[in-house]
Each structure stands twice: as C-alpha cells, then as structure tokens.
C-alpha cells in the first residue's frame with residue numbers, strides 16, 4: 001500500500017553557510033522525496049528525473065509561474081504565452097517543429113569554425129588586461145554574440161542586444177516589481193528588435209537561418225506573435241544557461257590546476273570531456289518542474305493528479321548509482337550517460353544542446369591556448385538556487 005503525499009518529509013531547515021549541494025544532500029539523506037512549503041514534491045535521483053520528463057503523465061508548466069507572482073499581462077507574459085518552452089502537446093510541436101532542423105547537430109557543427117573565431121577575437125581584446133570580471137567580459141557576451149549572429153543581428157548591435165537579453169531574462173523568475181518593470185521594458189525592446197530583423201528577410205530572403213525559418217513557418221499555424229516569440233526564446237534560452245555553464249566550468253578547472261594543465265597540454269583531447277564534467281558538477285539548471293496529469297506511485301508514495309513535481313539537478317547529477325565518486329570534479333571520468341541530463345529530457349529536451357556544447361568547447365580551447373596562465377583573482381564563482389537557471393556571483397580572473 002503506497003504512502004500518501006502527507007508522509008513525504010519536508011525539506012530540512014537551511015543551515016547558515018551550507019552550499020546548495022550540501023543542503024540538497026541533507027534533504028536526500030531524509031528519504032527519496034521531499035516536500036517544500038509550497039507543496040512542490042522533489043525527487044533526487046536520475047531515475048526520478050527520467051520519470052517526470054515523461055509527457056504521458058506530466059506536462060510542462062505554462063503560465064502558472066507568472067500567476068503565482070501575480071503577473072497577468074505585459075511583454076514577459078506575452079512572451080511566455082507564445083514560447084515553445086511554456087507550452088504542451090500540439091501547440092508545442094507546432095512551435096518546436098520549424099526550429100528543429102536548423103539546430104540539428106550537423107547544421108550546428110558547420111558553425112564551429114565561426115564560433116571558435118568569435119571566441120578568439122573576444123579573448124584577444126582582453127589578453128594582458130590584468131584582473132577582469134570573467135562573467136561580464138567573456139561568459140556573458142560570448143553566447144549572446146553567437147545567438148545574435150545566428151538570428152541575423154548586426155555586429156554593431158550585439159552589445160545593446162546582450163544588455164536587453166540579460167535584463168529581460170530576470171523576468172522569467174520570481175522578482176521584485178522594480179526588476180519586473182525593467183525586464184518588461186527590455187523584453188519589449190527585444191521583441192521589436194526581432195520584428196525589425198524579420199521584415200527585411202521577408203521582403204528579400206537570403207540563405208541564412210532567419211530566412212530559412214521564415215520560409216518554414218510561412219502559411220503554417222503560428223501567429224506572428226508566436227513567430228517572434230520562438231526567435232526570442234532561442235535568444236533567452238541560449239544566453240544565461242551558457243554564461244553560467246562556462247563560468248562554472250572555468251571556475252572548477254581553475255580550482256583544479258592539474259586538470260586545467262591537462263587541457264593546456266592537449267585541448268583537442270580534453271575540451272569535450274571538460275565540458276561534460278563542468279555541466280555535471282555544479283549545474284546551471286537547478287531543477288525542472290512539471291505538473292502531473294494522472295496519479296502515479298513514486299518511491300512508495302502515491303502522487304495525485306495535479307501535483308507540482310520536480311527533481312533536483314544538483315543531486316541527480318551526483319547520483320551515486322550513476323556516477324562513481326560523484327562529489328569529485330574529474331574531467332577524466334567515463335561514466336556520463338549518453339544523453340547529458342543537464343539538457344533535460346522528453347519533448348522539451350534542450351534544442352540548443354549542440355550549439356551550447358560547441359560554444360563551451362571552443363571557449364575552453366581558446367582560453368587554454370591564448371591565456372594558459374589565467375588564474376582566479378578572488379573567490380571562485382558561486383551558483384545559487386534550486387530551480388530553473390541558477391544565479392551567478394561574479395568571478396574575477398587575472399588574464
């Protein structure tokens with residue numbers, strides 16, 4: 001006889017000074033599931049994660065997150081209402097379908113030389129500058145520049161574009177009224193920038209990503225608002241995730257000089273492995289929530305229909321049933337699952353995985369080749385948060 005949700009232990013109290021990993025490990029030590037004050041039920045294992053990404057019995061959260069924050073209109077609300085990430089079923093398939101081929105591994109692999117060149121020019125302008133904020137100077141601008149170029153923004157606009165992106169993104173999470181107002185203003189600016197990119201490509205198509213995308217959606221079921229929202233979704237989903245992943249990976253490598261040295265010695269051999277381990281060890285995604293569509297037993301508890309469920313990425317990526325010595329950062333490990341869990345699973349699995357991995361690999365190769373003596377100039381980055389994209393502290397490096 002399964003136990004009821006009320007029998008699931010609550011998360012333990014946060015102990016001052018605990019890292020997110022320590023807090024989650026303490027919760028996991030209580031049992032296989034935990035409940036928070038809002039009633040969200042969390043699992044901890046990778047097997048639980050595969051279960052909740054199964055869209056036969058769960059669905060993606062749509063606008064519920066905004067409703068909880070009291071947001072019922074505005075540019076961020078409109079964006080979430082129209083974007084693929086916050087939709088389900090046929091609506092999601094209609095929105096995702098036209099993008100899939102453009103983000104296939106083969107298509108993205110052709111961009112590698114261009115992405116590598118972009119990372120080299122960025123680092124060339126900074127080499128020898130002394131102490132810099134790695135997040136502000138490298139990890140933030142780089143993915144924003146790459147995605148801006150893909151959707152056809154001009155080089156001159158990339159600084160302005162990155163500012164709108166990183167400001168707008170803050171409205172995807174619960175935030176103060178002041179930040180919500182700034183995020184809405186930047187989301188509106190991004191939306192109108194995207195509209196300005198679309199008009200000339202429609203009038204005079206080229207052979208680029210944007211023209212191809214517009215041709216694919218022509219006469220299809222998407223409204224004009226949805227067309228713009230999918231383009232904005234690529235930009236928003238592809239920027240702060242990659243920024244956090246690059247900073248987290250570089251931070252770990254600089255704290256493990258013997259592993260940084262492996263990369264310096266042979267970047268082509270170790271870059272891919274370093275990226276996989278960086279994505280695992282201190283992941284930029286905290287958890288992926290879903291809503292259950294039918295009752296289901298998990299770990300001996302009966303979870304009713306309509307429950308909010310989530311699995312902590314922090315614990316799933318340190319699952320001792322999957323990873324040997326999981327609390328050790330080790331770029332030479334060989335036990336990563338074939339599909340990296342940090343990119344999610346099921347119908348919403350990350351569309352930009354191939355792009356993200358190439359960006360991260362090329363950024364690492366550039367750093368170890370151009371600034372092999374780079375060092376931390378202060379504390380390593382701290383990633384904070386248990387849900388969606390985690391927050392980053394700054395990180396100074398000597399370059």
Ligand code: HEM
Pocket residue numbers: 060084085086096147233234235237238239241242245284285288289342343344345347348349350351352353355356
């Ligand atoms: C290290 C970097 C990245 C990580 C860790 C990451 C992770 C994820 C995860 C976990 C999801 C699924 C969310 C869910 O199921 O609720 C997702 C979705 C998505 N990602 Fe990424 N992502 C990264 C980079 C990128 C990049 C560079 C792009 C750019 C194209 C991108 C575009 C998207 C899109 C469009 C979706 C929505 C897919 C859908 O709903 O069907 N991501 N990402």
